[in-house]
Amino acid sequence: GAVVSQHPSWVICKSGTSVKIECRSLDFQATTMFWYRQFPKQSLMLMATSNEGSKATYEQGVEKDKFLINHASLTLSTLTVTSAHPEDSSFYICSAPASGRAPETQYFGPGTRLLVL
Amino acid sequence: AQKVTQAQTEISVVEKEDVTLDCVYETRDTTYYLFWYKQPPSGELVFLIRRNSFDEQNEISGRYSWNFQKSTSSFNFTITASQVVDSAVYFCALSGFNDYKLSFGAGTTVTVRA
Numbered sequence: 695g696a697v698v699s700q701h702p703s704w705v706i707c708k709s710g711t712s713v714k715i716e717c718r719s720l721d722f723q724a725t726t727m728f729w730y731r732q733f734p735k736q737s738l739m740l741m742a743t744s745n746e747g748s749k750a751t752y753e754q755g756v757e758k759d760k761f762l763i764n765h766a767s768l769t770l771s772t773l774t775v776t777s778a779h780p781e782d783s784s785f786y787i788c789s790a791p792a793s794g795r796a797p798e799t800q801y802f803g804p805g806t807r808l809l810v811l
Numbered sequence: 812a813q814k815v816t817q818a819q820t821e822i823s824v825v826e827k828e829d830v831t832l833d834c835v836y837e838t839r840d841t842t843y844y845l846f847w848y849k850q851p852p853s854g855e856l857v858f859l860i861r862r863n864s865f866d867e868q869n870e871i872s873g874r875y876s877w878n879f880q881k882s883t884s885s886f887n888f889t890i891t892a893s894q895v896v897d898s899a900v901y902f903c904a905l906s907g908f909n910d911y912k913l914s915f916g917a918g919t920t921v922t923v924r925a
Contacts, residue, residue, distance in 0.1 A: 728912065728913075736918075737902065737915045737916060737918050740912055785854055787856065800911055802858075804854070804855045805855060805856075807854070
């Protein structure tokens with residue numbers, strides 16, 4: 695079946711540094727990908743929609759200058775957390791609907807745990 | 812705006828008991844999808860079931876079953892004869908019919924004791 699990968703699975707960084715997280719669709723093309731954030735013991739909240747070849751659209755309250763999204767190809771979206779701070783520590787999950795398939799066919803990546811010290 | 816409410820924060824049962832998870836939703840869309848996902852301690856989301864808003868037929872899939880009632884905006888999920896491996900956080904989610912964006916409930920932590 696379709697698979698979505700994320701890299702890295704774990705990242706620990708110092709406050710003030712930038713961290714890049716990759717989301718790849720391995721055996722299908724994804725013109726759209728979604729980025730979710732999940733704080734400990736909380737639900738998943740949609741951060742932004744990544745669109746191949748165009749600008750990402752951000753949900754209300756998400757700083758687009760802090761969370762840079764690039765969807766340069768049909769199989770790769772990257773989320774860069776710029777100048778990360780401890781409050782950005784979270785579990786970041788991407789998802790990708792397989793283009794041309796029914797809406798319910800959406801595949802989630804395994805997630806990336808970010809810890810900012 | 813879409814909203815999903817899971818009133819149960821935690822449920823603890825003994826193995827082989829049935830577990831029913833409640834989900835109530837709000838949406839202005841006339842057509843939409845409803846989902847249940849499982850999130851084990853590893854964190855990866857596991858898709859369980861999906862229902863279209865125009866199909867209220869309730870079904871059983873293995874040990875999973877669901878009760879979709881559009882009149883009360885509820886989409887409850889039942890695990891029959893629970894097993895220890897069912898221990899996880901379960902999320903109810905909602906999306907528009909032509910929109911892949913998911914609105915998740917707060918999640919219900921299910922603990923199945925041997």
